[in-house]
Amino acid sequence: MNLQLEGLVAGREGRAVVGPLTGAFPGPGLHLVVGRAGSGKTTLLMTLAGFLPALSGGARVGQEAWSAEGKVCLAFQNPETLFFLPTVGEEVTYALRARGQPSGEAEAAGGEWLSRWGLPAQTFWGRNPLTLSGGEKRRAALAACTVFRPPLVLLDEPLAGLDAEGQDSLLAVLAGLAAEALVIVVTHDVEAFLPHARGLLVVGGGAGEWFGDGRLFLAAALARPDLFPLPDWFRAAVAGLGRPPEEPPPWPTADALRSAATHRN
Numbered sequence: 001m002n003l004q005l006e007g008l009v010a011g012r013e014g015r016a017v018v019g020p021l022t023g024a025f026p027g028p029g030l031h032l033v034v035g036r037a038g039s040g041k042t043t044l045l046m047t048l049a050g051f052l053p054a055l056s057g058g059a060r061v062g063q064e065a066w067s068a069e070g071k072v073c074l075a076f077q078n079p080e081t082l083f084f085l086p087t088v089g090e091e092v093t094y095a096l097r098a099r100g101q102p103s104g105e106a107e108a109a110g111g112e113w114l115s116r117w118g119l120p121a122q123t124f125w126g127r128n129p130l131t132l133s134g135g136e137k138r139r140a141a142l143a144a145c146t147v148f149r150p151p152l153v154l155l156d157e158p159l160a161g162l163d164a165e166g167q168d169s170l171l172a173v174l175a176g177l178a179a180e181a182l183v184i185v186v187t188h189d190v191e192a193f194l195p196h197a198r199g200l201l202v203v204g205g206g207a208g209e210w211f212g213d214g215r216l217f218l219a220a221a222l223a224r225p226d227l228f229p230l231p232d233w234f235r236a237a238v239a240g241l242g243r244p245p246e247e248p249p250p251w252p253t254a255d256a257l258r259s260a261a262t263h264r265n
Helices: 039-049 088-098 103-116 135-144 164-178 189-198 214-223 233-238 254-261
Strands: 003-014 015-025 029-034 056-059 072-075 152-156 180-188 197-201 209-211
Touching: 003 039, 015 039, 015 056, 015 197, 015 214, 029 039, 029 189, 039 072, 039 152, 039 180, 072 103, 072 135, 088 135, 103 135, 135 152, 135 164, 164 180, 164 189, 189 197, 197 214, 209 214, 214 233
Parallel strands: 029 180, 029 197, 072 152, 152 180
Antiparallel strands: 003 015, 003 056, 197 209
16 A cells, blocks of 8 residues: 555644645555654554544545545554553454454464564463563564454564664564555664665654665765754764765675774763
8 A cells, every 4th residue: 555645744633743644655665754852753653543533634536535444553652652452362362253253263373473573372362461571562462463464563672682683583573564564664773674664754843854765765864964963873874885976875784884883871
């Protein structure tokens, strides 16, 4: 699906926070929404998910006005906000059972989906989700959110609290998910997502700024520090590779990132 925003203004309690936004999130693929704290990123996600009404403008898919009902999942930064059932198995099958899927089929799909997110069903199925570690809670929430294969997946800071290994593992799953759905991610960890990004929106007042892929954004952010505050260590990793001025910057190699990361602090 291709989600087209047309003059969309998002806000809370009648007060505009972000917009008007006009541009497209073409899918399937992974798109990023970035900006400084308080720029309206989460408010935009909640509006696209139907939790908040647009103050003006709107969105469409093809010639039809966008309706989020039954077509979207939203995973918040705090995964505990999603949990309301006593076991992981019940959480991950809830969306399927609510849609009338037979229990046996729902359990089979739920177990498969848990494993896809790195939580083997035989270990985690009967666990209380609130007793899981932070990374496990995030994976369980993402499994419960995406198990019914919505065409639009909205994620708010999905890498928060994860170590480097956990981030790499989660990014691999998200890349696979983005091959079949439109995935829009709000993140401050932009450097982790850039190699996977099909598009990117920088919000921060007014119409925002749209980029067709991660490389175009990276070139702009390196040239314009006011656009988005890339981490100093990431800037150093990119700068250390060198590039012709007329070409987009290359992605840092794994060795360059590791070397720069050792000097982050």
